Amino acid sequence: MKAYEHITEEQLNALIDNELHDHEKAQVLDAINNDDALAIEFNNLRKDMDLLALAYSQPPKPPKTFAFESDRQPGKLMVAMAASIVILVGVLVTSYLTFNSDHTVSESFTAVNQYIPAGKDNKVLVHVSSNDKERIEKALDKVDEILISSKKNHSKLDLIVVANADGLNMVRDGSPYADRIKSLSASNVRFVACGFAMENARLKEGKEVTLLPEANKVPAALTEILDRLKEGWLYVKS
């Protein structure tokens, strides 16, 4: 909309950083509310900043132990060692479950199935960000395989499928995968859709996005993913 061309990128940035005075803030917010393109731009900017903050929320620790004025405390070494062991286990798990796109599906499943230990609680997150038919089917196949493996091992399983970006189409009303999702949902697989992706789709299409009854909206898929990674969930990307 031409009417809001006077809103600059600097002003959008300043709004995000809470650097605008009340009058200017109201002006920019009004423009965002009335200009879909501007709203998309603002949402994307905000999303990138949320991701930036999350990405650096836990930077990798330095190779040496650095504890300012505190490295003489005896308990810290033990804590560091224990943490290293936990992290090492995590890396081994991650190395099994971080699949490159050129891996075959069967190789991926072998890896996943190797990490569904019998009698244990397992938490797995499957991430779908593409609308590509083959990729979505692979993701749903993975979910099936994990369920089978879990049942075979008599292990408890908490499985969530997170859809964002173009992957949103998988869980939208009218999705060609509705039957499969319904069936998986009956096996306690949860499906969630990214709020940012839904908002962008709404602005692009000019109407609200309706999800399949089995899918729920979350504020941001990336937050969902990173929070769960921090909690030790297994991450599977299709």
Place this chain on the structure above:
Amino acid sequence: MQQGFSHSSSFNQSLEGHWQGLYRVCFSWCHDPQLAADLVQETLHSALKNKAKLKDAEHLKKWLYKVMVNKWHDHCRQYKQQVSLDDITLIDDGSPENDHHYNEVVSRMYKAMSLLVPEQREVLSLVALEGFSYEQVANILDIPAGTVMSRLCRSRKQLKIHLQKMDAHDAPGINIRRVK
């Protein structure tokens, strides 16, 4: 005026309390955990050495980041930090500490940030990661507030372009930059 602050044990405790924030920001500039830790350590030692210069406890945080910026700039000058994009070495060092970062989402952001020029990374990290105001960043980096605003805007725009390019190429793998 808090003359006693810099002489008290609470000063050391306050310094410790800033370690994580300083390290996070410094890591976002260099993407090298060891270098970031070294620079933070140097910053804190320098702060201890010069603590008498700090007159007001309220300014401690800003002061520490200003000291760290100087350490970082010194390092860049000494080691010619301005690496061209072609020279960036992408590595997966396999260290356990990087566990949570071995996921596509985080590593893409690291890569996108590492592709920004240092001046853009500095402004963006100080505002977006540590929540400094434009005026405070202007003071820390010793540049006009207007420059902070325009540089920040360019940083975000450039970051978005890098992320979009990576999405378009669907680049797999871990991309963490080793500072040479």
